[in-house]
Amino acid sequence: MPSGRTHDRITIWTLPVVVAITFWQTRSGNLTLVVATGFMLGGLMFGPDLDIYSRQFQRWGWLRWIWLPYQKSLRHRSVFSHGLLIGTTIRVIYITLLFSFITILGLLIVEKVGNMPLNWQGLGDGILGAIAKYKTEFLALFLGLEVGAMSHSLSDWTGSAYKRFKKQGIAGILPKSSRGKGKGKRGIGKRKR
Numbered sequence: 310m311p312s313g314r315t316h317d318r319i320t321i322w323t324l325p326v327v328v329a330i331t332f333w334q335t336r337s338g339n340l341t342l343v344v345a346t347g348f349m350l351g352g353l354m355f356g357p358d359l360d361i362y363s364r365q366f367q368r369w370g371w372l373r374w375i376w377l378p379y380q381k382s383l384r385h386r387s388v389f390s391h392g393l394l395i396g397t398t399i400r401v402i403y404i405t406l407l408f409s410f411i412t413i414l415g416l417l418i419v420e421k422v423g424n425m426p427l428n429w430q431g432l433g434d435g436i437l438g439a440i441a442k443y444k445t446e447f448l449a450l451f452l453g454l455e456v457g458a459m460s461h462s463l464s465d466w467t468g469s470a471y472k473r474f475k476k477q478g479i480a481g482i483l484p485k486s487s488r489g490k491g492k493g494k495r496g497i498g499k500r501k502r
């Protein structure tokens with residue numbers, strides 16, 4: 310499969326295509342910007358390879374620890390990180406829960422220590438209102454993240470298929486059931502790039 314560097318290049322080189330298609334479909338510079346941002350994030354630091362010690366993981370810098378539980382609970386290239394839609398959905402839920410938890414904890418501490426009662430109801434309403442107001446933007450962001458992540462998974466899969474093809478000829482790229490048992494999956498360890 311492609312190295313982290315190749316993945317980065319693929320993301321950067323496909324960006325103009327994503328921008329062009331989005332703008333053509335939406336006619337909105339704003340939404341195009343949101344999709345493009347999502348795409349870059351999805352390809353460079355919010356992608357499937359957060360399930361392993363990868364460039365994507367390293368790019369989170371001092372915040373990278375937030376992905377450790379994610380990494381521990383998923384096998385590398387598991388369908389839950391690399392799968393269509395499911396990968397991005399799980400990552401979005403994961404990070405949303407994590408940040409909500411940290412934010413609520415922080416606010417609770419402020420409330421207790423600073424002895425200032427917070428308007429939780431108002432806060433909740435504000436957040437829900439913002440989600441409702443910007444739902445198109447949220448959707449666009451998700452779409453961008455997903456396309457970025459899929460450009461990654463797709464090149465992973467074509468990369469491995471190509472490798473098998475070089476090794477085993479046409480048999481290597483046929484569906485697994487028609488291939489010899491135990492081939493193709495070997496040598497996939499935890500640390501690969």
Ligand SMILES: [Zn+2]
Nearest residue numbers: 357358386465
């Ligand atoms: Zn991958």
